[in-house]
Amino acid sequence: MLFVLDESGLDLGDTDISLLEDSFRKLSMLLNLVVTSDFPAYCWSDIWSVKCNSSDELHQLVFNQAGIDPEVTRQLAVEIDRLSYWDDDFDIDPEFEFTCGTHRIEFAPSTGFCMRMIEQGRRGVMVTTQQGTLQGVKDLFSPRQSKHTEVLYISAKTDWVSCIREWLKSSDCPVSQVERYSEDVFDNLVFADGIWSQVRHFEGDNRTIRRQLINNLAGLNDHLLTIRSHHVTNDRIILEMKIRADVVCSPDSPKTHKNNRAMKQREVETAFGKVDCEWHAKLEPHRNRIHFGLNRGKVFIGIFSGHLET
Incomplete structure (x- = not known):
């Protein structure tokens, strides 16, 4: 995967100074995510001469525009300078003009x-x-070239998160890469130390397991805390997670809670103390579980297993 800065998106028009500053700030934040990832990131070598409105090129807006917070423009310049020039690294004579439906670029x-x-x-x-x-x-x-190509455009952290998640699901990258991005793309989850070595406990096809694991972690990350804040009964949480997150999860049964050995298996030590991972998400109906606990307003991902004792 590679990322490329879009010149056409820098055509900001004769916009208000506050909106211009906001655009630069958000673009800087997104570029920072991009350049600190493990993927190559590029821009055109003449990026600073791109026209941003009726009178200004990018370098004029960034370095000479009065009224914009200088820290914002400084950070944007830093992030752009961290990009590689694709026209230096590749011998390519690309198209300059395109259409998207009725819109002409x-x-x-x-x-x-x-x-x-x-x-x-x-x-x-x-x-x-x-x-x-x-x-x-x-x-x-x-x-x-008289041909069509589908291209993905991202403009916010949520877009970048979705992009990385899709790459993690579809690539053959090692588990260490999933661990490397886990805190960025699942920022509402806290993972137990060493948990990524437990992926080997899952049973079945590795590609299928990877897709199921990322989908379930995404569902827990994006929906569980919100659902729990609005619904207090386990039955309603289970229902809402299935409908809104497409995650099949439930707390351990009363039978399991009476089994001291089984409950001991669900105890995980964290920086916040001991957490009982008495909920689990099912990757498949009869095997492969993500055991997690809810404590102090956080979701603790404690155990990956084929199936713990009940």
């Missing part, structure tokens, strides 16, 4: 580079501003 060489990478089998992602016309997955048409 008159000048976007980095989009052309990204499309070429996608055609070569790479997973290319365009990084744009929240004011950019192109957001999400877009079907772009190149008049020069």
Whole structure:
């Protein structure tokens, strides 16, 4: 996978100073996520000359615009300077002009580079501003090549999170890479020390397990705390998690709670003290469980197992 800064998204128009500052701040935050990941990130070597409105090029807005917080513009400059120039690293003469439905994109060489990478089998992602016309997955048409290509545009941290999650689900990367991104893409979960070595306890096809694991962790991360804050009964939490998160989860049964040895297996030591992981999410009906606990307003992911004693 690779990320590419979108010139067309920098066409911000004659916008208000406060909105311009907000756009620069959010783009800086997104670029920071991109460049600190393990994936290559690129921009066009002439990025600073891109027209951002009727009178200003990017370098003029970043370095000479009165009224914008200088720390915001400084940080944007730092993040852009951390990108590599694709036209230095690749011998490619990309398209500059495209259409997306009825919308015409008159000048976007980095989009052309990204499309070429996608055609070569790479997973290319365009990084744009929240004011950019192109957001999400877009079907772009190149008049020069007379062909269509689907391109993903991201403009916020949530987009980046979704992008990384999809890559983790579909790639053959080692478990260490899942662990490396786990705190970033599952920021409402706390993982027990050493838990990623327990992935080997899951049974079945590795690709299927990886997809199920990421989907269930995403569902727990994105929905469980909100659902629990609105619903106090276990039955309602179970129902809402199934409907809203597509996660099949439940607390351990009264029978299990009476089994001291079984409950001991569910105890996990954390930086917050001992946590009883007495809830579990089912990757499959009869095997492969994520055992977790709810404590101090946090979701603790404590154990990955084929099936613990009940």
